[in-house]
Amino acid sequence: MSTLNNTKYIEGMKQSVVVSLWFMFLTFPIMVIRVNTIENIIEWRWMNMIYVGAGSFILSFIWRYLSGKDISRRKESIDAQGGHRSYLQRLVSEKRLSLPALAIVFGIAIIFPFVSSTYQTNIMTTALMYVVLGLGLNIVVGQAGLLNLGYVAFYAAGAYTYALLHHHFGVGFWLALPLGALAATILGVLLALPVLRLQGDYLAIVTLGFGEITRLVLENWNEFSFGPSGISGIPRPGLFGMEMGMHDATVYLYFLMIILCIVTIFVVNRLQDSRIGRALLALREDEIACQAMGIDKTRVKLTAFALGSTWAGLVGVIFAAKTTFVNPASFTFLESAMILSIVVLGGTGSIIGIIIGALLLILLPEYLRAFSDYRMLLFGLIMVIMMTFRPQGIVTGVRKTYEFHREENKL
Amino acid sequence: MNPILEARKLSMNFGGLRALDRVDIVVLPGQITALIGPNGAGKTTFFNCITGIYSPTEGDIFITPPGGRQKRITGFNIHRVTESGVARTFQNIRIFPDMTVLENVMIGRHCRTNSGVLGAIIRDKGTMAEEKAIVARSYEILKKIGLTEHVNLLARNLPYGAQRRLEIARALATDPFLLLLDEPAAGMNPQETKDLEALIISIRDEWEVSVFLIEHDMRLVMGLSDSVYVMDYGEMIARGTPQEIRQNPEVIKAYLGEDVSA
Numbered sequence: 001m002s003t004l005n006n007t008k009y010i011e012g013m014k015q016s017v018v019v020s021l022w023f024m025f026l027t028f029p030i031m032v033i034r035v036n037t038i039e040n041i042i043e044w045r046w047m048n049m050i051y052v053g054a055g056s057f058i059l060s061f062i063w064r065y066l067s068g069k070d071i072s073r074r075k076e077s078i079d080a081q082g083g084h085r086s087y088l089q090r091l092v093s094e095k096r097l098s099l100p101a102l103a104i105v106f107g108i109a110i111i112f113p114f115v116s117s118t119y120q121t122n123i124m125t126t127a128l129m130y131v132v133l134g135l136g137l138n139i140v141v142g143q144a145g146l147l148n149l150g151y152v153a154f155y156a157a158g159a160y161t162y163a164l165l166h167h168h169f170g171v172g173f174w175l176a177l178p179l180g181a182l183a184a185t186i187l188g189v190l191l192a193l194p195v196l197r198l199q200g201d202y203l204a205i206v207t208l209g210f211g212e213i214t215r216l217v218l219e220n221w222n223e224f225s226f227g228p229s230g231i232s233g234i235p236r237p238g239l240f241g242m243e244m245g246m247h248d249a250t251v252y253l254y255f256l257m258i259i260l261c262i263v264t265i266f267v268v269n270r271l272q273d274s275r276i277g278r279a280l281l282a283l284r285e286d287e288i289a290c291q292a293m294g295i296d297k298t299r300v301k302l303t304a305f306a307l308g309s310t311w312a313g314l315v316g317v318i319f320a321a322k323t324t325f326v327n328p329a330s331f332t333f334l335e336s337a338m339i340l341s342i343v344v345l346g347g348t349g350s351i352i353g354i355i356i357g358a359l360l361l362i363l364l365p366e367y368l369r370a371f372s373d374y375r376m377l378l379f380g381l382i383m384v385i386m387m388t389f390r391p392q393g394i395v396t397g398v399r400k401t402y403e404f405h406r407e408e409n410k411l
Numbered sequence: 412m413n414p415i416l417e418a419r420k421l422s423m424n425f426g427g428l429r430a431l432d433r434v435d436i437v438v439l440p441g442q443i444t445a446l447i448g449p450n451g452a453g454k455t456t457f458f459n460c461i462t463g464i465y466s467p468t469e470g471d472i473f474i475t476p477p478g479g480r481q482k483r484i485t486g487f488n489i490h491r492v493t494e495s496g497v498a499r500t501f502q503n504i505r506i507f508p509d510m511t512v513l514e515n516v517m518i519g520r521h522c523r524t525n526s527g528v529l530g531a532i533i534r535d536k537g538t539m540a541e542e543k544a545i546v547a548r549s550y551e552i553l554k555k556i557g558l559t560e561h562v563n564l565l566a567r568n569l570p571y572g573a574q575r576r577l578e579i580a581r582a583l584a585t586d587p588f589l590l591l592l593d594e595p596a597a598g599m600n601p602q603e604t605k606d607l608e609a610l611i612i613s614i615r616d617e618w619e620v621s622v623f624l625i626e627h628d629m630r631l632v633m634g635l636s637d638s639v640y641v642m643d644y645g646e647m648i649a650r651g652t653p654q655e656i657r658q659n660p661e662v663i664k665a666y667l668g669e670d671v672s673a
Contacts (some may be wrong), residue, residue: 144529203601254553273540275524276527277520278521281510282507285508286507289501289505289506292493292582293493293518293521293584294490294521295522297489297490307528364531395666
């Protein structure tokens with residue numbers, strides 16, 4: 001027994017040595033060699049190489065420990081016939097637990113702007129915007145299984161609708177809100193029409209292109225969108241014509257976002273458990289069989305795109321109102337990638353997962369400003385680790401299935 | 412008697428390959444019609460043409476719903492064929508694996524119901540009543556097919572034979588008057604095949620749905636069918652009662668090859 005453990009240990013040592021040698025070799029050009037252009041000499045920083053070697057050696061041990069644990073856990077959960085559920089899932093599904101939890105979260109959300117600074121409230125508002133964006137994209141990606149990499153285009157449509165309508169006609173926030181949503185919905189349908197036949201990678205590429213085209217149009221069509229300089233002076237939302245200071249306006253927007261979040265969760269939840277939600281799911285599972293069941297593929301896909309982009313349009317209007325300024329730089333591919341990351345990281349198809357994903361991905365970088373140089377590095381590292389150890393996301397999307405009970409004869 | 416399904420000179424080309432060559436078929440109401448033939452004869456292609464998965468190169472397809480008028484469905488979209496009352500199953504099972512048995516059948520009710528996005532959000536009385544009716548009807552169908560013990564199970568966890576039955580249940584949920592079964596007995600054990608035979612007969616007699624099936628299991632076909640069509644290399648080479656087909660020299664040749672001794 002001990003000899004077996006010993007050989008295993010030596011095997012692990014060997015692996016880690018190889019890993020650290022590799023890392024030392026790979027990082028050699030950037031970590032060790034440094035050209036000092038002032039004195040025209042090359043500095044050899046051998047100490048860095050030792051750091052890299054030692055660091056990767058230790059990390060590889062941790063990595064192996066974690067992945068070993070993960071594999072044994074997976075086996076366990078298979079043994080349990082999928083009866084294993086995480087704490088979060090239980091929290092959501094059991095009324096006894098979920099109601100108090102909901103009350104606490106709601107309480108914190110109400111108190112939050114009064115105990116924190118304007119800056120904090122502002123960040124939280126942004127995070128809430130991404131919650132809604134994530135939930136919207138989830139309808140398209142998570143439920144219908146259509147990978148959309150150009151989601152930011154609909155976000156831009158909402159923002160520019162408000163900006164342009166205000167610029168030309170002096171339209172206010174409350175009128176712009178439904179109009180922005182409508183514009184995004186129409187754009188969603190327009191995009192969906194040509195891509196109906198596409199699936200998987202092809203769809204992803206076309207939507208990616210669509211997002212970029214939208215941004216480029218906004219950037220270059222000066223007469224229409226005022227180009228890269230954007231549109232400024234967009235008013236914040238009013239409240240019965242009251243004048244609000246900076247702080248009050250921020251708090252007001254925060255509560256607007258809270259309301260929009262609740263509405264979104266409510267609507268998305270109901271859509272999931274409906275005839276339309278089922279059709280979306282069936283379409284994701286098997287397109288041909290779904291059609292053979294008499295479901296109009298075209299209509300369902302259009303519905304999915306339209307429903308998904310509506311939320312982006314709504315948030316777009318709020319974004320314009322919040323920053324009082326829009327320009328194309330806010331609507332790059334990175335935004336689409338960010339929203340998609342929220343959906344994937346949080347757990348595709350899981351509402352609570354997406355909320356957590358959005359809060360993490362938006363709030364973490366803000367609070368990691370101290371390490372701002374390494375922010376993207378950390379971000380990438382988290383993504384890699386997540387996808388390796390928990391590809392299904394933070395919260396596994398457990399769909400509420402229809403269960404039939406003879407006595408009650410209800411869902 | 413008006414044929415429930417009629418294909419006239421149906422041809423299908425894939426590039427230079429002629430998969431179907433002027434195929435004529437007539438399916439009569441209240442009957443079980445079988446389509447047999449060696450592998451690659453074009454049977455599934457024929458089904459795919461009827462159900463709109465392929466658009467036939469030439470020819471026409473007509474259906475006549477019971478008590479209705481003749482209707483041309485050539486080149487219809489898949490879902491419109493189903494809406495018109497012709498449902499099908501697939502050779503390789505295509506249930507929705509991550510949905511429950513009940514949900515699979517509920518999907519079949521989709522085309523006979525019509526609540527939309529607004530109804531889903533508001534959950535008005537009409538929508539809820541419809542939703543209830545969908546569940547009730549789906550359960551009723553599962554009861555008739557004999558799948559109620561698995562009703563809340565994910566479809567992927569069903570045993571093979573039950574998955575085939577589920578596919579039939581799901582197709583029946585679309586209220587068809589004609590059911591196309593593509594090799595329903597493939598991969599089944601003798602007991603399951605026997606159960607299937609009883610099921611198909613009950614579909615004809617109790618559900619009053621005509622059946623048109625592709626099958627390789629000759630015992631099943633000969634015992635079940637009211638009339639049989641034989642295809643080979645995309646052509647219809649024979650039609651008749653099971654008795655006639657059994658003695659048809661053309662059919663024997665297609666299945667066993669030329670008789671060398673003759």
